[in-house]
Amino acid sequence: MDQASPATAPALKVAILGFGTVGSAVARILADQPASSPLKLSHVFNRNVERKRVAWVADDVRWSSDAEQVLASDADIVVELVGGIDPAHDWIARALTAGKSVVTANKKLIAKHGPELTALARKHGGAISFGASVAGGVPVIDALQEGLAGDQLYKVCGILNGTCNYILTKIENEGVSFDSALEDAKRAGFAEADPTDDVDGYDARAKLVILSRIGLKGIVQPEQIPCMSIRSIGAVDFTYSHELGCTIRQISRAERRDGHIYASVQPALVPIDSPMAHITGSLNLVLSSGKYGGQTAFSGHGAGGHSTAVAVVSDLLDIARGRFGDAARPQVAADVLPVTGNFASEYYLRFTVRDRPGIVAAIANALATHSINIDALLQKPGFNKDALPFVVTLEHCPAEQLEAAMRDIRKLDFLVHEPLTMPILTKEL
């Protein structure tokens, strides 16, 4: 019972494009599979491939520095791990056009060209799978697409960028500055030399685009989603947040409501006893909310060669099970919807000012002009009067209303630098 059935078809040949950390981890897992596995590594492409060659890969695997050769080969499935848009887009399109299937971890490409590539796969009888593109080893794409297919999901949110989470929890636990936490993340291998994609939110945004399409059936372009950097978060913000019963996380969220997709990526205050607050270091978390089944949570290692490789191999096995059946699957329509970042919430504003009389009055006036109510004013003692940080919390208001008030406030002459605004998400997630 439940025994392996006799192999009814030869194993599918798998070509890996890009033999870095993830690529070699994929090869490692494939090498560890039992002989009855429906998958067999056949090709490895990398630039200057000779320096990548490893002894534990089977002798009959063909190593190549020529991507054209691999694309023209008899490989059944191409695993794209080179990243970026070019030449990955072209290579994937050509593999699909040749009737091959494709597995990719490329969130940037899937966020931008996913629907087009899925259509191309269907047209040519192949499949394109990208479970590794969001939250690495956490099988959330699969869960939204299949495990929760019976629900109507209206909201997804999560902690999608391990670098930001590592940096924020570092600032929180050690009271260091953003710059110091970033340097530490670089040394620990959790941040790249150019951290822009991570800390400014673009990486999380690409993942949110994919989650919106798969979970909310809403087609969104990355540029449509407002993104806020975590660069201006300091230890002082954790001090004030704790006073409010909260901590700070980079939160990506999307909601389908009133014919719109509401979406944003930004640092936010979340209650200290919320699932978000429990996610520390480089872990990822995704929460989905459905009309019927309520909220479901998925968490685990979002990055790292092995976690991502598990997602790639799971996609490979899924294609092997379906024997390219994906193209025949009835697809649920995804709609192109207008996108807005105009969520309403309570807000946390942190100002750093050259202290003088009238500052609170000036800020309060600007807020009142835009019909925004102040909830509380927090000021810790012991700071330098030339760069005095204090916090104003606001009652519930829409993001655009706050933004209009902030345009006025930014003109005030006592600001030492740009005020920091973060939503306080006590009930929204």
Add this chain to the structure above:
Amino acid sequence: MDQASPATAPALKVAILGFGTVGSAVARILADQPASSPLKLSHVFNRNVERKRVAWVADDVRWSSDAEQVLASDADIVVELVGGIDPAHDWIARALTAGKSVVTANKKLIAKHGPELTALARKHGGAISFGASVAGGVPVIDALQEGLAGDQLYKVCGILNGTCNYILTKIENEGVSFDSALEDAKRAGFAEADPTDDVDGYDARAKLVILSRIGLKGIVQPEQIPCMSIRSIGAVDFTYSHELGCTIRQISRAERRDGHIYASVQPALVPIDSPMAHITGSLNLVLSSGKYGGQTAFSGHGAGGHSTAVAVVSDLLDIARGRFGDAARPQVAADVLPVTGNFASEYYLRFTVRDRPGIVAAIANALATHSINIDALLQKPGFNKDALPFVVTLEHCPAEQLEAAMRDIRKLDFLVHEPLTMPILTKEL
């Protein structure tokens, strides 16, 4: 792009056996599906079906009090929601033999007869899916089977019974007795009139059998897994646990190691800052650990008509996508492995005694005879000397070694009732 493809096949006809909370929620979700849905409700069976009839179900659905009629019908998929072994087993076997596919939420049946029914489905070209049998709306079966298929999972554990979790968190938060918390759970609809299956662990055990088979590829019989009731947990145990930095949860765990399946269902101490401790009320949690991807967590509503119905409909959609393709899938072998509950861990022992000199010495002697080291002795003041509770914590030792010592200790004449033993799981999960 990503639009619905023209329907290439008529919708699959779905028959529901059992129109209770879950059955009617499944019908409701099917009624809400778009016209392009690959699923169509065709039959509803229930005893005395007339009292179940609802107006929002399509006119052409056939209602029947005769299960034979429905099994002999042209329905493509049978959804079994009558529960229990008989007659569910016979009905499912006959549906599968007739080439139909089956979706079921019946954990007891799948725990006992899953491998046999899966083989029967494969033989006749159908599929049997049971995503709703574990953790209701949390798509963990799907995740272990597909999303994490690329990993080699070696451990699964979790909080699988919402009734126990509701009762335990009630005792914890309100300091009430087990009996009082159980009565409350009955009133709130979280416990049945006969709570045995839930509080004595049999419900969680059936789910653990299924997780072991799907996640660990180990075929286990329910009777092989040791089960401990939560009936003897009192508010005093939470008091002592908190002192140890822990709380108490009913933990189901299975581990594949050294050619064995280690498995147990029992109340256990877990650290207050662990994912387990954050699961309160009727929520469910499953943690899986893989060789490559590390630990992944899934949580959400484990029970309730709507959550379970989402899992059923997700399974229906999966069958519709595969058009019975499941039978053609290469299956990973599951092995029949010897089962043991002989986990090693630290332990919490709570004794209730008629106080007199020499009690600690007698217990310490019995433990020493079995080479077990005492870690600490905890005794809160203010209890009645005729029924004095105190706690002994033990250093790491195997369950069987402790059990041998407990056989001696149970003979001691100062015990007011059976001592309570619980593992302290600080690193094991």
